[in-house]
Amino acid sequence: MTDNNLLELTAVDLFVGQRQLLKQVDLKIGRGEILTIIGPNGAGKTTLLRIALGLLAPTTGTVQRQPGINIGYMPQRLHIDPTFPLSVKRFLTLTGNQQRDKVLPLLKEVGAAHVLESPLQNISGGELQRVLLARALMREPDLLVLDEPVQGVDVHGQIELYQLITRIREQRNCSVLMVSHDLHLVMAATDRVLCLNRHICCSGTPEIVSNDPAYLELFGPLAVQHLAIYTHDRAHRHDNCTEHGDCR
Amino acid sequence: MIDDFLLRALLGGLGVALVAGPFGSFIVWRRLAYFGDTLSHSALLGVAFGFLLQLNLTLGILLICQLLALLLFFGQRQKQLSSDTLLGIFSHGALSLGLVVLAFLQDVRVDLLAYLFGDILAIGSADLWWIYGGGGLALAGLLFIWKPLLAITIHEDLARVEGLPVERINWAFLALIALTVAVMMKVVGLLLVTSLLIIPAATARRFAGNPEIMALLASLIGCLAVVGGLYGSFTWDTPAGPSIVVAACGLFMGSFLLRQRLA
Numbered sequence: 292m293t294d295n296n297l298l299e300l301t302a303v304d305l306f307v308g309q310r311q312l313l314k315q316v317d318l319k320i321g322r323g324e325i326l327t328i329i330g331p332n333g334a335g336k337t338t339l340l341r342i343a344l345g346l347l348a349p350t351t352g353t354v355q356r357q358p359g360i361n362i363g364y365m366p367q368r369l370h371i372d373p374t375f376p377l378s379v380k381r382f383l384t385l386t387g388n389q390q391r392d393k394v395l396p397l398l399k400e401v402g403a404a405h406v407l408e409s410p411l412q413n414i415s416g417g418e419l420q421r422v423l424l425a426r427a428l429m430r431e432p433d434l435l436v437l438d439e440p441v442q443g444v445d446v447h448g449q450i451e452l453y454q455l456i457t458r459i460r461e462q463r464n465c466s467v468l469m470v471s472h473d474l475h476l477v478m479a480a481t482d483r484v485l486c487l488n489r490h491i492c493c494s495g496t497p498e499i500v501s502n503d504p505a506y507l508e509l510f511g512p513l514a515v516q517h518l519a520i521y522t523h524d525r526a527h528r529h530d531n532c533t534e535h536g537d538c539r
Numbered sequence: 540m541i542d543d544f545l546l547r548a549l550l551g552g553l554g555v556a557l558v559a560g561p562f563g564s565f566i567v568w569r570r571l572a573y574f575g576d577t578l579s580h581s582a583l584l585g586v587a588f589g590f591l592l593q594l595n596l597t598l599g600i601l602l603i604c605q606l607l608a609l610l611l612f613f614g615q616r617q618k619q620l621s622s623d624t625l626l627g628i629f630s631h632g633a634l635s636l637g638l639v640v641l642a643f644l645q646d647v648r649v650d651l652l653a654y655l656f657g658d659i660l661a662i663g664s665a666d667l668w669w670i671y672g673g674g675g676l677a678l679a680g681l682l683f684i685w686k687p688l689l690a691i692t693i694h695e696d697l698a699r700v701e702g703l704p705v706e707r708i709n710w711a712f713l714a715l716i717a718l719t720v721a722v723m724m725k726v727v728g729l730l731l732v733t734s735l736l737i738i739p740a741a742t743a744r745r746f747a748g749n750p751e752i753m754a755l756l757a758s759l760i761g762c763l764a765v766v767g768g769l770y771g772s773f774t775w776d777t778p779a780g781p782s783i784v785v786a787a788c789g790l791f792m793g794s795f796l797l798r799q800r801l802a
Contacts, residue, residue, distance in 0.1 A: 344696075344700050345700075346699060346700070362700060364697055364700040366696055366697055369693070372568050372569070372570060374741065375692065376749055376752070376753050377693070377749070377750065378748070385689055
């Protein structure tokens, strides 16, 4: 494992019973890099993430994490029973020896300061994603692992969240490993894309992947359609920035 | 002056209610009501076991409950059966096995109703020791794992990534519930243990803004139910255990109406 890689998976195979869920997957992520795993439903994206986090052991292959790194994890779903009285503030202070005075600045950083005292069950999908992101940041991570960070959020909110993730990477110089089944928006927010369908179909920069025959075959007409939207969105966001003088 | 047996009943009931509050809260948060039921249903097997080995019956219950908790802990790791199916098998299997084994013990006459519905008026000082000693131990243990257990209740994988020993804490929690159930048996009986765990907690939810307040309120509401139930039982000569549960249900309904009026 080279020194500047925080995480390196080599030739990972995963079998559950007779079914092979992952086949010869290699993945590495360097410091300050954003890597996005895309792929259709059932492609093994979340499974691969769980292996990277050490929650699941691969059948064969190796997983190496640089010793001593902090990982901030944002799970795909957070289901909290309605009988559980828990405020956002309490949620953020619940693990380890985290200082309470970090909570408010972090919530401000992710743009969710207004829900500080709200019960966790009462906030919107977009607010919850931001709170989960803040929770992952509480640990001052070297590596952020985000499982579908924009799910349940409308298109406008998705653009904002991806911008937020990019900004966090720039300000904190942490690496980001995320999963998405959305094709177009994420392409603008990532350094490298790994296109997964149980095995790696293709990987590289967004430009390379979106022109790769394997990618076009996997997503079919959707890919082309989304490419158009991707270009449109970039222009749209640019308009926003100049109009309001604020890229948030 | 109130009679000795009534005083002991009151002390035993209050002790049980105090322990049940925090545990009941976790059971409600983690949706483990059926799990509590399964453990308590195994208590009759514990009684039979106690008679067989000439053990203290509470000790017998405690051993069987712990054993079952351990079985369930490992049973839930397999993916063939859903956990409520598994619990159903264990729950009714253990209850029936207990009844069958008791029937085989010919020279033992067991007051079955006392085990099914509790016999709080027959609480002796040894029982009080069990309730306060065992219950105190259970509460101390719960306090020790309180914070990590909250984190696990929110999201197990998140807790795991953040470095908590999730398996060990879950196991400890189940063992503590088993202890609580064994201690509560005498007061409300194995069919009603779960009700004294979950009804006060569900009632407390309406008035609580954080987990600790909810646990404390659940204890207090449980105590109110014990006092009310015993009073009712004494006044109208009704069975004590069920009267306590009826009182708890009354408080739950009352809180519902009160909250609606306030809202």
